[in-house]
Amino acid sequence: MTPRKVEDGFRILVAIDVSGELTDSECKLDLTKNEAIRKLGNSIEREIEDIANTGWQAVNRLNADLPGFAEKVHRKYPNEWKKIKGNWSEQFPKLIIDPQVRVSVIRIGLSHKPIKQDRSDIEG
Template identity: 30%
Template sequence: MRLLKELDSINIEINIKFLHKLCCPVKFNTYSKVKGSMRNGKPQVSIQQHMEADLAEVQCRDLDLTNPQTITELEQNINKEVSDLFERTIKKVQKEYKSDIFGFGEAIHRSNPQAWKKLRNNWDQSFVNLPVSITMDCKIRLLGKQLILSWKK
């Protein structure tokens, strides 16, 4: 299951503490591991999302892309922004649509077939309250151009 399965690029707005906001086009290579499990008789799912990002361009004069600390901070911010997007999407589907479009039930079935036999008839009800933990791991591979915008008065 890949939440970014059909996505190969996205414009993402990243909050960075010293810049306020940065908007940059990002290309992704992604893969996910989805694991289902039972804890205290209740199903739960964990997602490990791995991403390799290529920044196409950055429009900011205060961002030094040659500094490894800047790259680390960008990776952390991409992790947070995409993780928040995943969480919002999953919660919306759970609360509004009440249908497991992500295949979480399949993950539970793979991990514990006996528990799945008990859950499958009421899976839509269990899915609504299913706890999902998300772990993001973004690595920036390639850097594109940095546009320095200067405004003349």
């Protein structure tokens, strides 16, 4: 989490790096192709970004600095912090988070090319 000073407050860059192994799949994507794996990774990235934004909305409603953003701002901008620490509860809800998610699928386990059925094979 990295704070950045903006015009009327702070923006928090939240870098989320995820890597994992796809152990089994029944999806319709052909996971033997790099493009399909990229699509899958992009889909996972969007899902994680949605989860991060939903979590931020919940924390913001509670006006509770559970992620510890005050400490991050204090460390990176100590002079600015001296000016705003007295009204942090007013500054906190104005924070903007910028989740940047990167997903790496490091290995594919049990997967196969999707079976494409030709209607003529079934009917013939």
